[in-house]
Amino acid sequence: MKRAIVIVGILLVSIGGKAQDLSVGVIPSDSVALEAVLAGMEADSDYRFAYQEDWVKGVYVSVPTVSSEDMTVRLEEVLADTKLTFYVNGKQIILLDNTEIITDPVMVRSLKKGGQSTEGEEVYFAQEQRAQDLGIEETLINVGNRKLYVKGERSTVAGYVTEVGSGKPVEDAYVYIESPFVGTTTDAEGFYSLSVPNGKRSILIQSVHMKNTYRRLMVYSDGRLDINLEVDVIALNAVVVSAEREANTKSPQMGMTKIDPEELKIVPALLGDRDMVRVATTTAGVQYLGEGSAGINIRGGKADQNLFLLDGTPVYNTNHFFGFFSVFNSDALSGMELYKSAMPAEFGGRLSSVFDIQSKEANPDKISGSAGIGPITSKLMLEGPMFKNGPTFMLGGRATYSDYVLKQIKKSPLRNNEVAFYDLMGKLAYDINDKNEVSVTGYFSHDRFQLSSDTLLSYTDFSYTNKLLSVNWRHVFDERLQADFQAGVSHYDYDIGYDVLPTQAFRIDYGVKESHVAAKMDYYVNEKLNYKFGTEVKYTSVVPGVKTPTGSESLITKDEVGQEQGLEIAPYFSALYSPNDKISLEAGIRYSVFNVLGPADVNRYEKGQPKDPDYLTRVDHYDDNQLIKTYQGPEYRFSSRYMLNETSSVKASYNRTRQNIHLLLNSSSIAPTDMWRLSNAHIKPQIADQVSVGYYRNFYGKHTLEASAEVYYKDIQNLLDFKVGADLQFNKDIETDLLQGDGRSYGVELSLKKSSGWLTGWINYTYSRSMIRLDGNFPDEVINGGSFFPTGYDKPHYINSVTNYKFTRRLTMTLNLVYATGVPTTYPTGKYTFQSSENLLYSKRNAYRIPDYFRMDLGVNIEGNHKIKKLAHSFWSFSVYNVLGRDNVYSVFFKVEDGEVKGYKMSVFSNPIPTITYNFTF
Numbered sequence: 001m002k003r004a005i006v007i008v009g010i011l012l013v014s015i016g017g018k019a020q021d022l023s024v025g026v027i028p029s030d031s032v033a034l035e036a037v038l039a040g041m042e043a044d045s046d047y048r049f050a051y052q053e054d055w056v057k058g059v060y061v062s063v064p065t066v067s068s069e070d071m072t073v074r075l076e077e078v079l080a081d082t083k084l085t086f087y088v089n090g091k092q093i094i095l096l097d098n099t100e101i102i103t104d105p106v107m108v109r110s111l112k113k114g115g116q117s118t119e120g121e122e123v124y125f126a127q128e129q130r131a132q133d134l135g136i137e138e139t140l141i142n143v144g145n146r147k148l149y150v151k152g153e154r155s156t157v158a159g160y161v162t163e164v165g166s167g168k169p170v171e172d173a174y175v176y177i178e179s180p181f182v183g184t185t186t187d188a189e190g191f192y193s194l195s196v197p198n199g200k201r202s203i204l205i206q207s208v209h210m211k212n213t214y215r216r217l218m219v220y221s222d223g224r225l226d227i228n229l230e231v232d233v234i235a236l237n238a239v240v241v242s243a244e245r246e247a248n249t250k251s252p253q254m255g256m257t258k259i260d261p262e263e264l265k266i267v268p269a270l271l272g273d274r275d276m277v278r279v280a281t282t283t284a285g286v287q288y289l290g291e292g293s294a295g296i297n298i299r300g301g302k303a304d305q306n307l308f309l310l311d312g313t314p315v316y317n318t319n320h321f322f323g324f325f326s327v328f329n330s331d332a333l334s335g336m337e338l339y340k341s342a343m344p345a346e347f348g349g350r351l352s353s354v355f356d357i358q359s360k361e362a363n364p365d366k367i368s369g370s371a372g373i374g375p376i377t378s379k380l381m382l383e384g385p386m387f388k389n390g391p392t393f394m395l396g397g398r399a400t401y402s403d404y405v406l407k408q409i410k411k412s413p414l415r416n417n418e419v420a421f422y423d424l425m426g427k428l429a430y431d432i433n434d435k436n437e438v439s440v441t442g443y444f445s446h447d448r449f450q451l452s453s454d455t456l457l458s459y460t461d462f463s464y465t466n467k468l469l470s471v472n473w474r475h476v477f478d479e480r481l482q483a484d485f486q487a488g489v490s491h492y493d494y495d496i497g498y499d500v501l502p503t504q505a506f507r508i509d510y511g512v513k514e515s516h517v518a519a520k521m522d523y524y525v526n527e528k529l530n531y532k533f534g535t536e537v538k539y540t541s542v543v544p545g546v547k548t549p550t551g552s553e554s555l556i557t558k559d560e561v562g563q564e565q566g567l568e569i570a571p572y573f574s575a576l577y578s579p580n581d582k583i584s585l586e587a588g589i590r591y592s593v594f595n596v597l598g599p600a601d602v603n604r605y606e607k608g609q610p611k612d613p614d615y616l617t618r619v620d621h622y623d624d625n626q627l628i629k630t631y632q633g634p635e636y637r638f639s640s641r642y643m644l645n646e647t648s649s650v651k652a653s654y655n656r657t658r659q660n661i662h663l664l665l666n667s668s669s670i671a672p673t674d675m676w677r678l679s680n681a682h683i684k685p686q687i688a689d690q691v692s693v694g695y696y697r698n699f700y701g702k703h704t705l706e707a708s709a710e711v712y713y714k715d716i717q718n719l720l721d722f723k724v725g726a727d728l729q730f731n732k733d734i735e736t737d738l739l740q741g742d743g744r745s746y747g748v749e750l751s752l753k754k755s756s757g758w759l760t761g762w763i764n765y766t767y768s769r770s771m772i773r774l775d776g777n778f779p780d781e782v783i784n785g786g787s788f789f790p791t792g793y794d795k796p797h798y799i800n801s802v803t804n805y806k807f808t809r810r811l812t813m814t815l816n817l818v819y820a821t822g823v824p825t826t827y828p829t830g831k832y833t834f835q836s837s838e839n840l841l842y843s844k845r846n847a848y849r850i851p852d853y854f855r856m857d858l859g860v861n862i863e864g865n866h867k868i869k870k871l872a873h874s875f876w877s878f879s880v881y882n883v884l885g886r887d888n889v890y891s892v893f894f895k896v897e898d899g900e901v902k903g904y905k906m907s908v909f910s911n912p913i914p915t916i917t918y919n920f921t922f
Contacts, residue, residue, distance in 0.1 A: 144221030255341030294323030300745025300770030301352030304663030313488030332396030345588030362392035464494035598622030716743030
């Protein structure tokens with residue numbers, strides 16, 4: 001039948017006086033009947049056309065001028081001025097009438113931030129053709145505008161990867177083409193973007209817990225392809241997360257660790273709770289001091305040198321329950337990125353690291369949630385749409401009943417205390433249109449402690465609170481420029497009290513509040529060049545302490561330390577340039593201007609004399625918001641990557657960071673009562689310069705191994721420490737007890753990771769040194785003779801490993817091992833008698849170390865059955881913390897008893913602590 005149609009068409013062309021010789025491969029040079037052209041193209045190839053007669057009847061077209069052997073390219077030119085479209089199924093070409101597989105170009109810009117291509121640039125689609133996901137892997141899908149096709153050029157294919165049914169975005173899905181290899185991962189919104197050569201391509205998509213799939217494409221120009229993935233509950237262990245393994249070598253970013261909720265399942269639950277921040281401590285270069293120690297030390301940095309951001313707004317106290325839990329409910333989070341080096345220019349304010357934590361994106365189609373019930377904490381998370389096609393919400397909460405844990409602390413003064421905490425997080429998000437998306441995040445946490453009078457602490461109760469509000473607006477200006485506008489406020493406060501002696505009963509209130517606004521621009525020039533620029537303005541207010549008497553018998557008088565205020569303005573700019581697949585270069589600068597503001601009474605001391613009350617010459621008073629002093633300077637950011645081959649690369653980076661707010665502590669770990677103080681007329685900002693070099697290698701085979709080795713050196717100016725006998729609590733003249741000196745840290749980080757198969761996990765070894773030199777101009781400003789000595793958080797050797805073995809698809813066991821060198825401490829080396837009183841003579845500062853730390857944890861997960869249609873999906877978690885019952889030393893202290901110096905070791909957990917938790921999702 002079709003042959004007859006073609007013959008009739010040719011005859012009609014002849015009768016019309018336009019007939020020419022249509023021998024094999026010969027196409028007429030002027031306008032001819034479409035049927036005749038198709039007949040000639042068919043005779044010149046192995047392809048066969050299928051169409052309905054009335055679709056092509058009376059249609060005249062121009063002869064293709066291109067000589068491409070690609071039939072689809074020639075056919076695209078033939079059909080360019082018609083309503084017909086087509087797709088290819090094997091050797092059959094099917095013509096469609098008035099059925100749009102692609103639409104005309106629509107100049108819009110994706111709201112969602114693009115992923116990283118192998119060249120490193122962030123890419124977006126400029127012309128958005130809404131090619132539909134046909135669900136047929138063998139169907140050829142046209143992407144882009146056929147009129148814009150240029151052979152040999154590259155185009156951007158972009159879109160969203162979502163879950164079938166729920167429509168939820170699939171984060172960290174790996175999207176790639178194999179020849180030539182180009183790959184990327186989806187972001188938190190499920191958005192991906194690839195720069196691929198024009199022509200026929202096969203795009204493959206992989207994701208944890210999802211069925212692998214692919215699509216066959218004909219890429220003409222920039223266009224959009226949205227992809228739906230089906231949940232794969234049969235082969236959960238068979239999915240290889242290729243995105244992460246490729247990022248190990250091909251991502252231009254170094255010193256960055258990305259953690260998503262799925263990784264929490266392969267780490268033993270700490271006291272029954274899966275904590276995203278605690279998982280970070282199992283990675284290279286991140287050190288955790290031990291039980292009862294809040295704070296994290298990264299690459300030899302102090303615990304206050306880490307910036308924790310929740311949806312762009314800082315959190316000042318990130319610990320619950322003496323540091324055993326972080327303040328973040330992981331069920332309410334979508335992921336976290338930790339930067340240890342090559343810090344992006346948009347971040348600033350801390351020397352060592354940035355924890356960029358993102359709250360969960362709610363399910364836009366239905367109400368769902370998760371919950372967990374354990375002996376220590378319980379938690380609940382709900383998410384869903386407020387109404388159809390309307391805003392979405394997410395609510396998460398967690399609370400503790402921690403007496404169970406305290407009873408496990410045998411022979412400790414903490415055993416008979418009471419500790420409780422809870423936290424709440426909520427988020428509202430709304431996609432207004434294709435160019436605007438807004439979200440509001442709120443957070444609140446509260447910790448309360450009631451301590452017995454025989455504890456090591458000098459007060460009997462205290463509490464602290466975190467409050468946070470963050471507003472984010474993402475706006476698309478055009479196909480190249482998009483912006484994120486942020487505003488937020490974070491408030492941290494604590495109060496401590498003492499009431500054992502009624503005449504000495506008191507209460508101290510303390511607080512720090514930060515408000516900030518920021519504008520962040522992202523400008524995509526082309527596949528080789530991308531700019532980021534913006535400005536952040538931050539106002540910080542600190543109340544160092546207000547002491548009030550409590551009770552009618554108290555003899556304490558009301559007193560307070562003056563309020564501190566500071567305003568920082570920090571514009572930034574960075575450029576990412578990738579001239580080819582091997583090289584990626586990024587350069588940026590952030591310029592920090594910090595203004596110290598009144599009200600304040602500033603002590604002035606005699607020139608050439610120490611900061612001591614004996615040399616006080618005057619006190620200058622400054623009114624509210626009056627400028628006292630300005631500190632300013634650039635923060636440089638450089639990074640590079642060079643691909644040695646397809647499986648290995650080298651990376652290098654340099655960055656300078658500045659810190660204008662400091663946590664005053666005279667111990668190695670953070671306590672809830674440590675005070676933040678701003679840079680002022682006497683306390684200079686801390687400045688760090690870090691250089692890092694790394695080698696990265698993937699070993700491919702049946703199971704991929706990811707290996708990396710990084711070395712770094714960090715130089716620090718104005719590192720804070722304290723004088724001998726310093727009293728930092730409620731000190732109005734704090735500059736008289738503080739010292740600032742030079743710091744340096746250096747180290748090597750080795751990491752090996754296996755992410756597929758029945759046995760998965762990672763092992764890290766870190767060699768790290770952290771030193772400080774305090775060599776002032778006066779005797780009380782010189783420590784250890786003015787030489788470099790170890791800081792209180794120096795831990796040269798640190799080894800951690802996580803091993804996960806999947807016995808069946810429902811039963812897994814996890815083992816966690818941690819070994820660390822003991823932290824430095826100062827020991828008494830003798831005693832002397834002065835005025836009939838015995839006193840201790842101490843060694844040089846930090847000349848000794850407490851015993852080394854070692855801990856082993858064990859966890860077992862039992863999944864429910866994998867039926868998809870269930871009211872709820874559940875799993876049980878059994879864990880044993882400190883399986884070996886090792887008596888790890890928390891601190892060492894000394895007393896003079898009966899004329900003898902006696903040393904005591906304090907341990908928090910000296911026995912195993914088992915927990916069981918029931919978790920379910922619905």
